[in-house]
Amino acid sequence: MAGDSEEDPARLSSDRWTSGQTTAGDSRAALACRLCGSADLVSVVDLGASPPCESFLSEAELDRPEPTYPLHLRVCADCRLAQIPPLIDPVETFTEYAYFSSFSRSWLAHAGKFADEAVTRLGLDQGSFVVEVASNDGYLLRDIVRRGLRCLGIEPSVNVGEAAREAGVPTLTAFLDAATGEAVRRDHGAADLVVANNVYAHIPDILGFTAGLRALVADDGWVSIEVQHLLSLLELNQYDTIYHEHFQYYTVATARRALATAGLSVVDVERLETHGGSIRLWARPDAVAGPPSERVHAVLTEEKAAGLHELSGYAGFARRVSDVRVDLLDFLVQARRRGERVVGYGAPGKGNTLLNHCGIRPDLLPYTVDRNPYKQGRYTPGTRVPIFDPARIAEDRPDYVLVLPWNLRAELTRQLAPIAEWGGRLVFPIPRLEVVSP
Known part of the structure; x- marks a missing residue:
């Protein structure tokens, strides 16, 4: 795990892949730098394995196998390009796409x-x-x-x-x-x-x-x-x-x-x-x-x-990633123990990396909502969190709303301002856990 070496640049460079492991069909495929061809790739953070972030599931797909792929960021020691292995074929991802x-x-x-x-x-x-x-x-x-x-x-x-x-x-x-x-x-x-x-x-x-x-x-x-x-x-x-x-x-x-x-x-x-x-x-x-x-x-x-x-x-990034995960999980577990309800807002690709890395499933996040009708009625990949229309939040009046597209903070804070009417609060997980009133 990359987190074992996050504080020592010398140890950080120990996770290096050789050109002998770069066959396209290999489970450890394409491990040469795609810009300069170097085989000297250094681990930055290993996020485990997760499904493609836009592969939202229909209800009929919930009982079928779901492929997952390693999500391990490395940087080329020669040209410094940060990259992950190209394990997903863009044709599969982008021929039909959920993001508008x-x-x-x-x-x-x-x-x-x-x-x-x-x-x-x-x-x-x-x-x-x-x-x-x-x-x-x-x-x-x-x-x-x-x-x-x-x-x-x-x-x-x-x-x-x-x-x-x-x-x-x-x-x-x-x-x-x-x-x-x-x-x-x-x-x-x-x-x-x-x-x-x-x-x-x-x-x-x-x-x-x-x-x-x-x-x-x-x-x-x-x-x-x-x-x-x-x-x-x-x-x-x-x-x-x-x-x-x-x-x-x-x-x-x-x-x-x-x-x-x-x-x-x-x-x-x-x-x-x-x-x-x-x-x-x-x-x-x-x-x-x-x-x-x-x-x-x-x-x-x-x-x-x-x-x-x-x-x-x-160096150090893997440790900071671990801190984000621990803080978010601690918040969700403590809220559940207090009998408070936390739901999500948004179903962006980035949110699925977060949910899968943290292991957040419907027991901690019963649902999320999204304005995109394409995603409504589906489930998040890997974690199987159901996705509803945003109107569901006003109906249920949850205690907290976890904002997954945190990059749209200003826009979504305005959209979610009505939750203040019942004392609801917003939760932003990144760059660090923050709970605020809208």
Whole structure:
């Protein structure tokens, strides 16, 4: 277990995998770094095994076997890319997907603000072409369509891609790789802006996906990538964002290395509050990139100070993860002993990492709720917690509501304000256990 060595960087490096264990069908598969090919992977935290986080169960599936997969974060000792083994085939995960971006009002506002700023910053007009990779249900490109700009979404999930088309967003059902990027460029022209929000962590083939980005973007164009910042994940104990859909976890330094493999240079970076702390990378083809901004240098300096450009910055994380688990379980057990009722709010992927790692089942959390109708009437993977419509909370008047999508804290605190009428309180498990009145 990684927790045995969390305080000693020298011991942290003892869990290393060799290239002789990397056959795709092996239960200990694909253990070479997917960016640089090194076999020198160092344990950061081992979360045990859990099912894919978006594989919600129907009632008919409750008595069937449910596959689980190891969830063990390691960092490459050579290039510093943090990663988990690619044990889940993205085709299985994303062909039909349970996550629809448009159900979060704050995320819609974030996307609309980005569209406004990108149009202004890049001088986009009706002659411009915008492509979004992993465009989901068209949550962002709807704003581009409303501005009269030509656009295309590339979305692998059939069901959410269909929702985008119904909303008037042209959408291609496909996974991005070099061949897809070249085909889109041939059929539609090169893109002035390629957007890749919260997808760069979701692809096991970093090199092929990055080559696809370069194929899509014009030789004088821009690529904008949003991804959770590994610095925030580690500093704020956000371990529940480690799940099988997220194959790797980026610093600016490792993102630069990845983009450089296809001739793309990071020229600017923005720090964002989304997902508990993200970065927005602005990249361009090498020939037109120019020197990186002061903001790039500033974030790199901060990462280096935190030890993330070496191995020392990863020591201690496993112990902090264990503390989160112990504190949450202690709260739930004590509440049950006092006869108080705790229910959940939200059924996000991150919540399923938390529930499975902590072993939280209906005896401690009788149900959770979610605004997404796709999830209502189903059960959380692994822990089998039933999911209801949010109206259930007002009907039952629980003592506490455990907020699983803690990254939407401001939005959900407003939504859940009515629980104060009966003395209900909110529970946020991360970065540390916090019980508050809404």
